[in-house]
Amino acid sequence: MFVRRQVLLAAGAVAAAAAAVPACAQEEAVKIGLIVPMTGGQASTGRQIDNAIKLYMQQKGDTVAGKKIEIILRDDAAVPDNTKRLAQELIVNEKVNIIAGFGVTPAALAAAPLATQAKVPEIVMAAGTSIITERSPYVVRTSFTLPQSSTIIGDWAAKNGIKKVATLTSDYAPGNDALASFKEHFVAGGGEIVEEVKVPLANPDFAPFLQRMKDSKPDAMFVFVPAGQGGNFMKQYAERGLDKSGIRVIGPGDVMDDDLLNNMGDAALGAVTAHLYSAAHPSQINKEFVAAYKKAFNNRPGFMAVGGYDGIHLIYEALKKTGGDATGDKLIAAMKGMKWESPRGPISIDPETRDIVQNIYIRKVEKVDGELYNVEFATFEAVKDPGKTKK
């Protein structure tokens, strides 16, 4: 009897200790719930963001301002109801201080009301529709918005002898954002849209659309497809012989994602896109970033990876500023107006809209050392989201 009681006591003590350890750890740790698509069609986005965050934490260590940073990765397969459920469970059960990631716009929108209600910062590292940051005062974005790059390519095209453009965009919010902004600026600059085609987001077959493009004989085609679909698009573009027909590809840089660019083949040569990041960006910090990323993951980082890298950097810096205080309001206040030098160039968080302000570069696909790269040749500095400044 006595022995049994002792055993019970010992077991009780162990259990108590086991319960106490995470309780202590919890006070010291800042938990970040990372919700990205790791499976399904948008998996490349999630993979890049996850990689970039791992890389950053390897480089900078996993403690900041005396707090340990803990990442809890969840896969939402880019389905918004999953995102919402996971975000809620992370907030309620895991008591995360920050939710981050969000591969597609509907996912980011689904989580926004939760961020507001729980006063938890939502760091959007990928989704690019303008309205996202307006849905909650706790949303901060480190990726980009489509109007940022689309308006600039619209102006550029109008000034550079492109008169007639056919457009091909994915039929969902970011695609419509891209199309609207491009059209406005291109038409204002004297251009003409000769054909407008929207392709479904899920498993698109571009071939029939490309034929229509070819028949309308434009000077260039404006293309927006989400990151990850660019490779498929360029393949069909080449198969249809559009590369030899003199119709150039222009657009926001999503279609020429660095992640896939090198495998697209020579059909991609000469495509001009406006975007926030190129792996060929000629700065020291980017060279180091690309080298480290390649070494760790055996692949080139794309703009999604940079969105993740800057997102985690923003969290680190905000925590430094608050001295490790991870309350939502303080973090958001610290993040507003923050400026830093990212692999993509100088960027900052607009204190008004919590959206990203960054340089947009006009780039052309060229061969550098036998590999395809987006080589930047013009820079528009500190571009705010035109989708908002309009209002």
Added chain:
Amino acid sequence: MTTLPDVSTSAIAGARWRPGEIAFWIVVVACGFLFPSRYLIMTDIVRLALFALSLDLILGYAGIVSLGHAAFFGVGAYSAGLLALHGIINEPVVALVVAGFAAMVLGFFTSFLVIRGVDLTRLMVTLGIALLLEALAERFSGVTGGTDGLQGIEMQPILGRFAFDIFGKTGFFYSSIVLFLLFLLARRIVHSPFGLSLRAIRNNPLRGAAIGIPVNRRLIAIYMVSAFYAGIAGALFTQTTALASLDVFSFERSADLMLMLVIGGTGYLYGGLIGAVVFKMLQELFSTITPQYWLFWIGLVLVVIVLVGRARIHRWALWVPNLIIRQLAGRRAVVAVPESDPS
């Protein structure tokens, strides 16, 4: 089973509530109070259970295979979403029923296509209908919101009293009550003479027709009931998540549903319910452990389940509870999972 009175006695005996069933529902209610932090996943399970129940009604009882059950789910989901979004019917319960009927109407019209063929044809036809609806929803993105889904759905409180909260408590109890009521109805249906005639049709349609069962009419009727159930499940989805996007029509949704029935077993009402619980828990478990490769593990488990055989797994799972029951109430009270009759 030789004379008429025997049939009715056996039917009545079959319809009697067993202790295991009562225990099952007590566990469901208990879950609502035991895991207050997991309401969302539990709501998800309850919705899936209802959806699986709807497929079981046609697959397990009438022998109609379907790979496109998401069609009804989607119609229910969009109906509920549109009703709430445009403020046509603000009361969730009324909207729920209306959405169910919308799916039922679709069920009526598509049933003629479905009952014509045999199994393979039915698979293709049902699959085709779901894909067709998905394409239509995408085409008419002005109404459905396309890939972005319906944005800005705001649900009014249930019966004007219980508001949907962030933790999903209301949603869970609301869904559970709906599931329970519809389960009672389904139970009544399958144990009625109508239900018995369906099983006769499933086992041998020709013979069913020979003994005077109006085969087609019965099949249409149960197909409509099943569509109604699926529509309600879809409407619950929209109402509890305030979302409806193209993905409600997706093929994966229909296929997952089949898997749930494979896990849980067809031809007895709890099959879908148990299947939904097991499937969702597995998914949750694996995707938490390995967010990248969980699909692999879930596939592996499904293969193992099929190889080992459901009956054996049921026996293992029930071994402990039966041991306890045997101690308390003697040998005869043991819980067994009824297997569907060989068809």
